[in-house]
Amino acid sequence: MKKLIFSSLFWISCFQLNAQINLNVGDSVQIIVPANIFITPSKITVARNEVYDIKVYGEWVDAGFPATDANGFPPNKAFLMLGRILKRMPLENYMMLCASINKSHHFSIGTGIKKKMRKTGLLNLYPNDAKGFFENNEGEMQVIIKRVE
Numbered sequence: 141m142k143k144l145i146f147s148s149l150f151w152i153s154c155f156q157l158n159a160q161i162n163l164n165v166g167d168s169v170q171i172i173v174p175a176n177i178f179i180t181p182s183k184i185t186v187a188r189n190e191v192y193d194i195k196v197y198g199e200w201v202d203a204g205f206p207a208t209d210a211n212g213f214p215p216n217k218a219f220l221m222l223g224r225i226l227k228r229m230p231l232e233n234y235m236m237l238c239a240s241i242n243k244s245h246h247f248s249i250g251t252g253i254k255k256k257m258r259k260t261g262l263l264n265l266y267p268n269d270a271k272g273f274f275e276n277n278e279g280e281m282q283v284i285i286k287r288v289e
């Protein structure tokens with residue numbers, strides 16, 4: 141219990157100071173990822189071979205499409221097929237929650253994943269929408285990131 145209180149206070153103070161966070165095994169943080177923001181920095185520095193359990197809750201909406209969870213929706217219309225190349229992960233669903241490390245090493249998360257990191261750097265989160273088409277998005281995801289190894 142004492143450790144839990146300490147780690148909670150630790151991450152709260154990190155956010156207040158706008159500092160970077162290194163999670164110990166067992167520690168978790170919650171990040172809010174808005175649908176209309178191109179990139180949301182988590183402030184978490186992950187290291188190669190660390191393992192994280194990521195769970196995602198909530199719904200968001202892209203323009204007039206039906207609301208989805210963090211798995212997003214497939215390109216089921218011709219213009220969506222064409223627009224895929226404008227996404228950071230062209231082969232993944234629109235509005236799938238995805239991540240990058242140092243804005244370069246991209247991977248999909250969806251509603252949840254257990255992931256061994258293949259690179260060291262700052263973890264960023266984003267909805268997989270076409271570049272330039274974020275302003276018509278609404279909603280946000282609650283992302284719980286826990287280091288498990």
Ligand SMILES: [Ca+2]
Binds near residue numbers: 202270274
């Ligand atoms: Ca959009």
